[in-house]
Amino acid sequence: xxxxxKIKSVESIVVSLxxxxxxxxxxxxxxxxxxxxxxxxxxxxxxxxxxxGEAFGHASIPATKAALDTIVGPLVIGRDAGDINALNRSILxxxxxxxxxxxxxxxxxxxxxALWDLLGKRCGKPLYQLLGGSKLTALDAYASLLSYxxxxxxxARNTAAACESGYRYIKLHETTREAVLAAKxxxxxxxxxxxxxxxxxxxxxxxxxxxxxxxxxxxxxxxxPVWPPEDCHGLAQVRERGIPISAGENVAGLFGFKSLIEAxxxxxxxxxxxxxxxxxxxxxxxxYCHAQGVEVAPHSPYFGPGFIATLHIxxxxxxxxxxxxxxxxxxxxxxxxxxxxxNGKVRVPQGPGLGCDPDPDLVARYEVSR
Ligand SMILES: [Mg+2]
Numbered sequence: 001x002x003x004x005x006k007i008k009s010v011e012s013i014v015v016s017l018x019x020x021x022x023x024x025x026x027x028x029x030x031x032x033x034x035x036x037x038x039x040x041x042x043x044x045x046x047x048x049x050x051x052x053g054e055a056f057g058h059a060s061i062p063a064t065k066a067a068l069d070t071i072v073g074p075l076v077i078g079r080d081a082g083d084i085n086a087l088n089r090s091i092l093x094x095x096x097x098x099x100x101x102x103x104x105x106x107x108x109x110x111x112x113x114a115l116w117d118l119l120g121k122r123c124g125k126p127l128y129q130l131l132g133g134s135k136l137t138a139l140d141a142y143a144s145l146l147s148y149x150x151x152x153x154x155x156a157r158n159t160a161a162a163c164e165s166g167y168r169y170i171k172l173h174e175t176t177r178e179a180v181l182a183a184k185x186x187x188x189x190x191x192x193x194x195x196x197x198x199x200x201x202x203x204x205x206x207x208x209x210x211x212x213x214x215x216x217x218x219x220x221x222x223x224x225p226v227w228p229p230e231d232c233h234g235l236a237q238v239r240e241r242g243i244p245i246s247a248g249e250n251v252a253g254l255f256g257f258k259s260l261i262e263a264x265x266x267x268x269x270x271x272x273x274x275x276x277x278x279x280x281x282x283x284x285x286x287x288y289c290h291a292q293g294v295e296v297a298p299h300s301p302y303f304g305p306g307f308i309a310t311l312h313i314x315x316x317x318x319x320x321x322x323x324x325x326x327x328x329x330x331x332x333x334x335x336x337x338x339x340x341x342x343n344g345k346v347r348v349p350q351g352p353g354l355g356c357d358p359d360p361d362l363v364a365r366y367e368v369s370r
Contacts, residue, residue, distance in 0.1 A: 001047070001049070001122055002047060002122075003082065003122065004080055004081060004082030004083070004122070005045035005046050005047040005049065005080075005081060005082075006045060006046045006078055006079065006080060006081065007043060007044075007045055007046075007076050007077055007078065007079050007080075007081050008044050008045055008046045008077070009042075009043070009044045009077070010041065010042070010043050010068070010073035010074075010076060010077065010111060011041070011042040011044075011370065012039060012040070012041055012042075012055075012065050012068045012069055012073070012110075012370070013039075013040040013042065013363060013367055013369075013370050014037055014038070014039055014040070014057075014061055014065065014367065014368050014369045014370070015037070015038050015040065015334060015362075015363060015366040015367055015368065016035045016036070016037045016366055016368045017035060017036045017037075017038070017303075017330045017331060017332065017333055017366055018034065018035055018330070018331040019033075019034070019035060019036045019328045019329060019330045019331065020328060020329045021033065021145075021146045021326075021327065021328040021329075022145075022146075022148075022154070022157070022158040022161065022327065022328070022329075023146075023148045023149075023151070023154040023158065024148075024149070026146050026147040026148075026149070026173075028058055028059050029058070029059030029060075030059070031059055033146065036303060036326075036328065036330060037057050037058065037061050037368075038054060038057050038302065038303060038304040039054060039055045039056070039057045039061050039064055039065060039068075039110065039304075040052060040053075040054060040110075040304055040305070040334075040358065040363070041053035041054060041055055041068065041107075041110035041111055041113070041114050041305075042114070043076075043081070043111060043114035043115065043118065045081050045118060049118055049121060049122065050118075050357070051081075051114035051115060051116075051117035051118035051121065051353065052113075052114055052117050052304075052305045052354060052357060052358065053109070053110040053111055053112065053113030053114030053115075053117065053278075053305050053306070053309075054110055054113060054274050054302060054304040054305040054306035054307070054309075055068060055106045055107050055109055055110030055111075055274055055306075056106040056109065056272065056274040056275045056302070056306070057274070057302060057304075060102075060103060060106060063102075063103040064103040064106045064107050064110075065107075065369070066103070067098075067103040067104045067106070067107040068107035068110065068111075071095065071098075071104065071107075072091065072095060072104060072107040072108050072111065073107070073111070075091050075094055075095075076091060076111055081115055081118050081119075082115075082118075082119060082122070084112065084115050084116065084119065084280060085280060087112075087115070088108075088112065088277065088278070088280050088281070091108050091111075092105065092108060092277060095108070100252040100253065101250070101251070101252035101253075101256070101275070105252070105253075105275065105276070105277055106274060106275055108277060108278065109273065109274050109275060109276060109277055109278045109281075109306075110274065110278075110305075110306075111278070112277065112278025112279060112280060112281075113273065113274070113278050113279060113305050113306060113309045113354075114305070115278075116130075116278070116279045116309070116353070116354075117305065117353035117354045118353065119353070120352045120353030120354065120355075121352045121353040123352070124352050125352055126312065126348075126349060126350055126351060126352060126353070126355050127279075127309065127312035127316075127353060127354055127355070128311075128312040128313075128315035128316045128348060129316075131283070131312065131313065131316035132316055133312075133315050133316030133317070135350075136315045136320075136348055137347060137348055137350070138345045138346065138347050138348060139311060139314055139315060139320060139322075139323050139345065139346050139348060140168075140169075140320070140322055140323070140344060140345060141167065141169075141322060141323040141324070141325045141341050141344055141345060141346045142167060142169035142170065142171055142195070142322045142323070142324060142325065143162035143165075143167040143169070143170050143171065143325060143327045143341075143344075144171045144173075144197075144301055144324045144325060144326050144327060145158050145159065145162065145170065145171065145172055145173060145327045146173055146326065146327065146328065147173040147174060148174065148179075150174050150175060150176045150178065150179045151179075152178050152179060152181075152182035153182075155172060155174060155179045155182045155183050155186075156182040156183065156185065156186040157186075158327060159172075159182070159183040159186035159187055159192075159194075160186040160187075162192075162327055163186065163187050163189070163190040163192050164190075165341070165343070165344070166341070166342070166343035166344035166345070167192065167341070167344040168190065168191070168192045168193065168344055169192060169193050169195070169220065169322055169344075170183060170187060170192055170193070170194055170195070171194075171195040171196070171197055171223070171324070172194065172195070172196050172197065173197050173198075173199060174196065174198075175198050175201050175202075177210075177213050177214060177217070180194065180196055180214060180217055180219070181217070184217065184218075193218075193220045194217075194218075194219060194220065195219060195220045195221050195222075195223060195246075196214070196219050196221075196222050196223065197223035197224060197246075198210075198222070198223065198224060198225055199223075199224055200224045200225075200226060200227040200228065200229050200250070201225075201227065202225055202226060202227065203226070203227065204226055204231065204234035204237055204238065207225040207226050207234070207238045208237060208238055208241055210225065211225065211238050211241035211242070211243050212241055214243060215241065215242055215243060219243055219244075220244070221243070221244045221245065221246040221267065221268050221297075222238070222243045222244070222245055222246070223245075223246040223247065223270070224246070224247050224249070224250070225238050225245065226238060229247065229250040229251065230250075230251060230256070230259070232259050232260050232262075232263030232265045233263050233265070235247060235260070235263070235265035235266065236263045236264045236265045239264065239265060239266070239267070244267035244268060245265065245266050245267055245268070246266060246267065246268035246269070246270055246297065247260060247265065247266050247268075247269075247270060248260060248266065248269045248270040248271055248272075248285075248299070249270050249271075249272045249275065249299035252276075253276055253277055253281055253285070254281060254284045254285050254288060257269055257271070257285050257288060257289060258288065261288075261289065261292045261294055266294060267294065267295060268294070268295045268296070268297050269285065269286075269289040269294050269295070269296050269297070270296075270297055270298065270299040271285040271286070271296070271298060271299065272298065272299035272300065273298065273300070273306050273309050273310055273313065274302060274306035275299075279309055279313065282298070282313055283313070286313070286317065290319075295319070295321075296317075296319070296321055297321045297322055297324070298310045298313065298314060298321060298323070298324065299324060300323060300324045300325075301324055301326045302326075303326070303330065303333055303335065303339040304334075304335060304339070304358075305335075305354055307335075307339055308335065308338060308339070308349060308354045308355070308356060309354060310323060310324075311323060311346060311348050311349070312348065312349075312354065312355075315348045323346050325341055325346065332362055332365070332366065333362065334358035334359045334360075334362040334363045334366070335356055335358055335359075336356075336359060336362075338355075338356045
């Protein structure tokens with residue numbers, strides 16, 4: 001196989017997977033969550049090799065797919081698929097007037113992940129080995145429960161079920177102390193830790209009060225307590241109340257993290273590989289955070305190549321961060337058991353590149369647009 005080849009085509013495929021998250025479907029950007037949608041990115045080189053990526057999905061899919069199909073995809077056609085660093089600079093510079101965060105960067109993230117898949121396939125090595133990791137077959141995961149509208153019974157029931165299935169770390173998407181206490185009670189028998197993610201629900205004064213109220217509840221971290229997410233100094237004020245603060249899924253690239261860390265805003269950085277520009281930008285963020293003494297826990301509430309890429313990145317790090325896995329049951333998934341947990345652990349694929357291509361029959365069954 002040649003060392004590299006030019007990019008011949010970029011295709012986007014949306015699959016929609018029926019799912020059950022253990023309660024009434026929450027609303028996300030105005031749409032109820034009854035299906036999990038994944039925006040798959042297929043990059044083919046002129047010698048016929050195929051790499052797979054994933055651009056951030058959920059409610060952003062129509063906008064991100066349009067950005068990918070009409071602007072970002074055409075920009076990479078004819079470029080050398082192995083020239084990843086130069087492509088990152090060139091493509092992100094070409095679209096920077098369209099936003100340093102959002103659909104255009106999400107679209108490029110999907111392509112970039114596919115380029116690393118191609119590189120690993122050419123080298124015959126799994127991605128985590130290309131990134132400097134040694135053989136590792138499994139990683140600890142945490143269960144990321146969706147929102148149950150602060151209903152304590154639903155929070156307790158799903159926390160207990162997640163602990164029962166082997167998770168020892170549970171993240172809630174609720175906004176009340178009652179919900180936290182319900183989860184703590186349900187997790188007590190297994191000694192599991194609780195994290196709370198409020199998705200930027202509070203003003204700074206409310207967040208400070210809530211941090212005071214939650215101070216004795218032994219939260220492992222409080223995630224994105226402040227609106228808007230780029231209010232570094234507001235976050236820093238909440239962090240002064242003593243609970244470890246996590247954030248970063250909604251900031252733009254390395255320099256977004258630089259702003260958070262220079263403001264003293266976070267204890268735990270949460271870069272997201274399908275949003276931030278792909279694997280190369282993740283690696284730059286992780287190196288920077290570690291140099292600043294900040295822990296990294298990747299954001300990965302998705303179930304396609306972006307999730308698999310997150311496994312490889314985590315497997316290559318000495319610190320072995322917990323992997324975020326959304327707590328829901330899918331009817332099926334083209335990536336099968338690679339995106340599910342057993343006893344609170346996820347397996348790391350050992351094949352070249354990402355190590356698992358999607359099952360074409362399942363892609364055909366769940367495809368809703370191409
Ligand atoms: Mg979050």
